[in-house]
Amino acid sequence: MKILVLGSGLLGVATAYELGKRGFDVTVIDRQKTAAAETSFANGGQLSYSHAEPWANASILPKLPSWMLRSDSPLVFHPRADWQMIKWGLSFLRNCTKTRADIATVNLLRLGLYSRERMHVIKNDEGFDFDYNDKGILHVYGSHEELEHGKKQIEFQEKFGGKEKTLSRDEVYALEPMLSHSERNIVGGIHAYNDESGDANTFCVKLAERASQRFNVKFEYGVTVKELKKEKNKIIAVSTDKGDMQADGFVMALGSYSSVYLRQIGINVPIYPMKGYSITLEANELCPNISITDGSHKIVYSKLGKRVRVAGTAEFAGYDTSINEKRIEPIIRAASSLVPKADWSQEIKKWACLRPSTPDGPPIMGRTPYNNLFLNTGHGTLGWTQAAGSAALLADIMESKPPAIILHGLTLDRYKV
Ligand SMILES: Cc1cc2nc3c(=O)[nH]c(=O)nc-3n(C[C@H](O)[C@H](O)[C@H](O)COP(=O)(O)OP(=O)(O)OC[C@H]3O[C@@H](n4cnc5c(N)ncnc54)[C@H](O)[C@@H]3O)c2cc1C
Known part of the structure; x- marks a missing residue:
């Protein structure tokens, strides 16, 4: 199953690593030249x-x-x-x-x-x-x-x-x-x-390397997302400055910019x-x-x-x-x-x-009203702390397995979107 992960910060990279490990065919895109070049670059550690x-x-x-x-x-x-x-x-x-x-x-x-x-x-x-x-x-x-x-x-x-x-x-x-x-x-x-x-930037860059070497996760840098294209309750492509990119499933991990692109398709997340x-x-x-x-x-x-x-x-x-x-x-x-x-x-x-x-604190992960669009975003002050757990939980959901912990209060359901 082909998955396109949007964003190569801590959340995008950790999710791509976890999905690659579980056998998904994963590509990550980011507008920067390397992983962890924006919020995941020099945080408090x-x-x-x-x-x-x-x-x-x-x-x-x-x-x-x-x-x-x-x-x-x-x-x-x-x-x-x-x-x-x-x-x-x-x-x-x-x-x-x-x-x-x-x-x-x-x-x-x-x-x-x-x-x-x-x-x-x-x-x-x-x-x-x-x-x-x-x-x-x-x-x-x-x-x-x-x-x-x-x-x-x-x-x-x-x-x-x-x-x-x-x-x-x-x-x-x-x-x-x-x-x-x-x-x-x-x-x-x-x-x-x-x-x-620990140093979040070093971790993220090295984890991206391992995801690529061990699980054949592909990283395409210098690609800017413009919009998500939808048809009924499905995302059919992501439009970028390098052309449209198709996949079976999409993961939104664009950090603070997630809400900008989600709003365009009618999902009003308070990030x-x-x-x-x-x-x-x-x-x-x-x-x-x-x-x-x-x-x-x-x-x-x-x-x-x-x-x-x-x-x-x-x-x-x-x-x-x-x-x-x-x-x-x-x-x-x-x-x-x-x-x-x-x-x-x-x-x-x-x-x-x-x-x-998010205004209440916890991130927003999991399913959306589009059946092939998943979220791993909104981690606020704790994205380095929560990256490994959030990635594994989202991978559980995408594999249609019961998640390892209860997701109550961590998903989109807690807001009226
Ligand atoms: C000052 C500071 C201190 C912090 N200290 C800690 C701490 O001590 N412990 C802790 O757990 N957390 C800390 N955090 C929080 C943590 O750093 C963040 O929660 C985490 O980095 C968020 O990761 P992310 O992957 O969601 O976002 P990002 O790292 O921002 O990743 C999003 C990616 O999306 C890409 N992108 C955005 N828009 C587009 C587009 N249109 N097209 C293509 N690519 C795009 C960006 O280039 C970026 O690489 C701190 C944050 C700050 C600012």
């Missing part, structure tokens, strides 16, 4: 399987008014006459209740834990290096209020298989001695000891670009080795081999991927106070890209 609280939760509501007035806050809206952004924003606000956040948490955690399992299968089968680190993720807190919120979240997640440990300040320093140099007041932490980190930034610099021996989440500044830190990557913040600015220095400065400020012993005087690589985000 965290495989944050256990961190399942969505951005849309009740604790964010009181912070929003002050954040929206400051250009250096963790989340910024640039108001514009963009109906998709307004709709998405209203839906995000509707999801900021405890009940809705709890539902999303349970669904995200189930997918996260399964993704860990699938990531280990790929790691063991392929054995390539991607600056993988299994020390877990250390969440640090600067206020008792935030630490209490974090503790309640882990207690809730424990009922659904989440495993994390609360730490005192001394235990934080014992786990990561380099944090004792921090200029911040750290009141405590949470160790997500089953979480991991909107949430812009984020990262900086990368050379690590020295005084940099922490464990991946860190600094929740109050909404930034994450990962040591990727000899480099340090710091990423985060959210900006709603449509499909603009340009680098706004005003958004980079707070990341550098927050990171240099947390990790003052890194060499902040060196040249720093800056990057910005668009998280394909």
Whole structure:
């Protein structure tokens, strides 16, 4: 069976690998020259399987008014006459209740834990290096209020298989001695000891190579999708700048752009670009080795081999991927106070890209009203974490097998499209 996967980011490549492994005849197309050249290029590196609280939760509501007035806050809206952004924003606000956040948490955690399992299968089968680190993720807190919120979240997640440990300040320093140099007041932490980190770009590029070598998956780069051509409840071709491409089945994995092409065929998925930034610099021996989440500044830190990557913040600015220095400065400020012993005087690589985000948090995978069109998109802040699990689940669906975990809350059915 011939499958055309649209997009060679983490989700497209992982899906193509999984489908190729199961005997499908797979071709991947992408407008870029290599795999992982857009959002999957320089992300925060965290495989944050256990961190399942969505951005849309009740604790964010009181912070929003002050954040929206400051250009250096963790989340910024640039108001514009963009109906998709307004709709998405209203839906995000509707999801900021405890009940809705709890539902999303349970669904995200189930997918996260399964993704860990699938990531280990790929790691063991392929054995390539991607600056993988299994020390877990250390969440640090600067206020008792935030630490209490974090503790309640882990207690809730424990009922659904989440495993994390609360730490005192001394235990934080014992786990990561380099944090004792921090200029911040750290009141405590949470160790997500089953979480991991690694370089998503290296992983994705190497996985694409393996998919091609082992399962004959074909990658056609420099091909831009223009539209999906439909006939009744079937997709008959994808029109591209290089001509029409036919297949028996199609997988939509165009990241933030998925919604643009789905809307053309009447599928209104609420995926909107949430812009984020990262900086990368050379690590020295005084940099922490464990991946860190600094929740109050909404930034994450990962040591990727000899480099340090710091990423985060959210900006709603449509499909603009340009680098706004005003958004980079707070990341550098927050990171240099947390990790003052890194060499902040060196040249720093800056990057910005668009998280394909849903207002409630979980991705959208599986079937559509077109019987040969499948989705693996909308993974927002957790696409690296969830790529391996999402790929295996979509492959189950495409093989008409019962999926390995319940898909409730992870499919299109949860929205009225
Ligand atoms: C700053 C930042 C930090 C992050 N940190 C983390 C983290 O620590 N952990 C984590 O789990 N996740 C993280 N994420 C999220 C994660 O990177 C994304 O969820 C993931 O990369 C999305 O992958 P994707 O394959 O859906 O999209 P993409 O990687 O964007 O892939 C989509 C592909 O579609 C192609 N494309 C788009 N339109 C067209 C077209 N018309 N024709 C042809 N090709 C097209 C693009 O070229 C691209 O290659 C972060 C994201 C950002 C921005």
